[in-house]
Structures are given as C-alpha cells and as structure tokens.
Amino acid sequence: MEANFEEALRKCPADYAEIRWEAVERSRVAFQRDQLLTLERSREAGGVVRALVDGAWGLAVFTAPDQIGEKLKEAAGLARAAARRVRDPIRLAEVPPVQDKFLPALENDFREIPLEEKRKLVEGYNKLILNHSPKIVSSSVRYTDSIRHVYYANTEGTYLEQRIPDVTVLLLAVAREDGDVQQAFETVGEAAGYELALGLEEKAEAVARRAVELLSAKPVQGGKYTVVLDQELAGVFIHEAFGHICEADFLLKNEPMRKVMQLGKRFGVEALNVVEDGFIPGRRGNAPYDDEGVPRRKIHLIKEGVLAGLMHSRATAAKTGMAPTGNARAVSWEHEPIVRMRNTYIEPGEASFEELLKGIDYGIYAKGAFGGQTEFEQFTFSAQYAYEIKGGELGEMLRDVVLTGNVFDTLRNIEQLGSDFQLKGGAGGCGKGGQSPLPVTDGAPHVRIRDVIIGGR
Numbered sequence: 001m002e003a004n005f006e007e008a009l010r011k012c013p014a015d016y017a018e019i020r021w022e023a024v025e026r027s028r029v030a031f032q033r034d035q036l037l038t039l040e041r042s043r044e045a046g047g048v049v050r051a052l053v054d055g056a057w058g059l060a061v062f063t064a065p066d067q068i069g070e071k072l073k074e075a076a077g078l079a080r081a082a083a084r085r086v087r088d089p090i091r092l093a094e095v096p097p098v099q100d101k102f103l104p105a106l107e108n109d110f111r112e113i114p115l116e117e118k119r120k121l122v123e124g125y126n127k128l129i130l131n132h133s134p135k136i137v138s139s140s141v142r143y144t145d146s147i148r149h150v151y152y153a154n155t156e157g158t159y160l161e162q163r164i165p166d167v168t169v170l171l172l173a174v175a176r177e178d179g180d181v182q183q184a185f186e187t188v189g190e191a192a193g194y195e196l197a198l199g200l201e202e203k204a205e206a207v208a209r210r211a212v213e214l215l216s217a218k219p220v221q222g223g224k225y226t227v228v229l230d231q232e233l234a235g236v237f238i239h240e241a242f243g244h245i246c247e248a249d250f251l252l253k254n255e256p257m258r259k260v261m262q263l264g265k266r267f268g269v270e271a272l273n274v275v276e277d278g279f280i281p282g283r284r285g286n287a288p289y290d291d292e293g294v295p296r297r298k299i300h301l302i303k304e305g306v307l308a309g310l311m312h313s314r315a316t317a318a319k320t321g322m323a324p325t326g327n328a329r330a331v332s333w334e335h336e337p338i339v340r341m342r343n344t345y346i347e348p349g350e351a352s353f354e355e356l357l358k359g360i361d362y363g364i365y366a367k368g369a370f371g372g373q374t375e376f377e378q379f380t381f382s383a384q385y386a387y388e389i390k391g392g393e394l395g396e397m398l399r400d401v402v403l404t405g406n407v408f409d410t411l412r413n414i415e416q417l418g419s420d421f422q423l424k425g426g427a428g429g430c431g432k433g434g435q436s437p438l439p440v441t442d443g444a445p446h447v448r449i450r451d452v453i454i455g456g457r
Helices: 002-010 065-083 115-130 201-215 231-246 248-252 255-260 314-320 353-357 407-412
Strands: 016-032 035-053 056-062 099-102 136-154 159-177 180-190 223-229 274-277 299-303 343-346 362-375 378-390 393-399 402-406 414-417 422-424 430-432 435-438 441-444 447-455
Touching: 002 016, 002 065, 002 136, 002 159, 016 065, 016 115, 035 065, 035 115, 056 065, 115 136, 115 159, 115 201, 136 201, 159 201, 180 201, 180 378, 201 378, 201 393, 223 231, 231 248, 231 274, 231 299, 231 343, 231 362, 231 378, 231 407, 231 422, 231 441, 248 255, 248 314, 378 407, 402 407, 407 414, 407 447
Parallel strands: 099 159, 223 362, 343 441
Antiparallel strands: 016 035, 016 136, 035 056, 136 159, 159 180, 223 447, 274 299, 274 343, 362 378, 378 393, 378 402, 402 447, 414 447, 422 441, 430 435
C-alpha cells in the first residue's frame, strides 16, 4: 500500500495532497423485547483523497485502490476550479512528516468469536432484563464490534497505518405501571476485545431494577439547588456544553463566541482543570495520530480556571497562528476530517463524596446522562435519575431531573471537585457536521455546583 500511495502522490498536480484508505470489519447483534432485530457481520473498504491547490480543497472518494491516481487528479481539478472563487485561502500549519504503525493486539479478538455465540450472550442479557419483574414491558440490548485498519499518506512524506478496535454494549429496560412509563440504561464501550462484553449480568439486573424503582420515585420540584453531578453526567456536561465551543473551526465561523473565548480569560474556579487528551490506550476511538497524520497531544482547555487552549486541525492552526493539536477526525472513509474531540475530561480534585455532600441542607445528586442539547453557551441536560440531599445525606430517589443554565456561569459556580475520577466511552458517539457517531470518551470526578436551575413541577 505504501508504494502505491507514494507513486500516486508523486504524480498529483497539487500543492499538497493526502490519501486515507480504510478497511473495516464489524458485527452487530440487537434484541428488542423478545425479538432478535439484528444479527449481522460485514466488511467494507474505501478511501478519500484531498488535494490543495491555490488555497482551495478538492475532495474525492473511491472504493478500489486502483482508483487512487484518477481520484487525486479529480480532486486537484476540483480544487483548481474552487480556487477561482476563494477569498480566504486555506493554509496548513507545518508538521514534521512521520512514518509509523500502530497495530495493537486484542486480548480476545472478537473477529474469532462466532456470531451465534454473540447472539447467545446478548439474548442472555436481554432475558435477565425482561424476567426481572412483571413491570418490565420492554428492553433493548445491543452489541457492536468493529476494527478499522486506516492507511494514511501525504505529499510531505507521512505514511501511517493504524488499527482501531471498538466494542460497545447497550443495556436498556422499560418499566410501566398504571400508565406511567420509565426507562433506565447502561452502556460500556472501549477500544478492546470481546472480553469487554462479558460478565455484564449485574449491570443488566441493575438496569431493570432501576427502571422499576423509577416508577415510584418522586418527580423533582423545580427550583435552584446546589447539585452534585456524578462522573458520567459531569463528563457529558463538559464535553457537550464546553468542549464543542473550544473547537477552533466553530469559533472561526462564530465571531461573537470567538470574542468570548479569548485565551487567558478566566472561566472557572482555580481548582478547575479541563483536559482534551490526545491518545489514551484502550479508550474508544483512540490512536496516536489524527486523520491528517498529526500526532495527538494533550492540551488543557482550562488550566486553573483560565482558558488555556483550543482544539485545532492543520488549517485552523494556520489561520490562528497556533500549533496543530491532532484533533482532525473523520467518522469514516466517506468524510473529510474536521475538528473533533477525543478524550475530554475534568481533572479530579481532593474531596471525598461525603465531603461533597456535607453542608448541603437540601440539594440534588444527579446521576447519569439521559440526553440534552446546547445552543452556544446555553445548555439543557436530563439526568437519568437523582436523589435528594438532605442535611448532607442522600435521601429519596427523584426523577424527571432537567438541568439548565449558562455554561460559563455554571463553571464559575463549581464549589468542589471529587477525587473519584472516571473516564467513560459508552456506546454512542459524538455528532457534528453530519458525521456521527464518532467514538469519544469523556469523564470527570463528582462535581458540586451551586445555584443550578432544575426544571420540574
């Protein structure tokens, strides 16, 4: 592959060009209620080329390696035509060329596991959920695995091969009583082997039990509270509400937010450190290099409460005079890389969980991320469930907990950070620019925040 890439790039009539080819193997099993919805194994391969001519990109996709030379010429022609209309030419920040291979071994290679064995595993989890209680009326259990072998080369001399495994499991239970319907779910996801999917019986039982318990949980009373977020919800919050506005391509298109997001500006308490980490072995979507061949590196978005960094591709780095961070990612071979997150998290503090609860006369302990949305600095998130905090102790279970607010106000209102850090991949993924789901991880310790607005009755 390397020799073919080099020859095709040498003949490409462009100022700069790159090739990315991916071969993907995957399987999927899904049950809903007692029905097997999906049982499949598949393979696919394809590639994309980009050519830069006079400050404009041209792009072409292909499905056979012998098309590379032809597609590079096509991309160069498209770039040349687009350059006639370019008012703001694209430049690429300089990076040293690299030659490397990242081919991690799997502890238990899921490609060697028969599809029927995977079906039995998923069916077993599904039966545990359905048989937990007569109040369980539906379930959804999904297993996925994939391995992407990515080849990358450019005209600057970079050549990379990276193998990226991915395994996820979703466990979901739906309970109903007297017209009231509640659901609970858990997910796991890592760059791992089949072992990740084994031994989840306790999680399946816990999901079913929680769905039933939510039927008798109290709806939260709307108001303003001191809230303790668990690690999952705090991680989703920092990813969705803050991480996306630190992506340089977003800021370059949004002048009002660009004026707000000035490096060196204080955004939180001194104890707050938010990291966008480049490569963490074993975590979802992780590899040493991004999809522009740039080494992924660790950056602090917030350092001691102050905005310290942004996420960049080569083009956004050149435009802003910054260094590339290795954040250019594409969800598949059919797409060009754009600025995306990798591993985004709040660094831990020193407080124990008991210390976080101490001194709260009446507050909310919110757990799990159910969904939400953001609009610039405004956010709305739903917790999966919650508990009252009364006199520094946990009380009754609550449901229908929706947190809303301004991300900058919320960061400034952080009172304490726990010492119990967790990083999670989950089973979904990040969406942006029509590319979804992109595997990412996010994490945090428990986080205590004052004056959080909770929607409710």
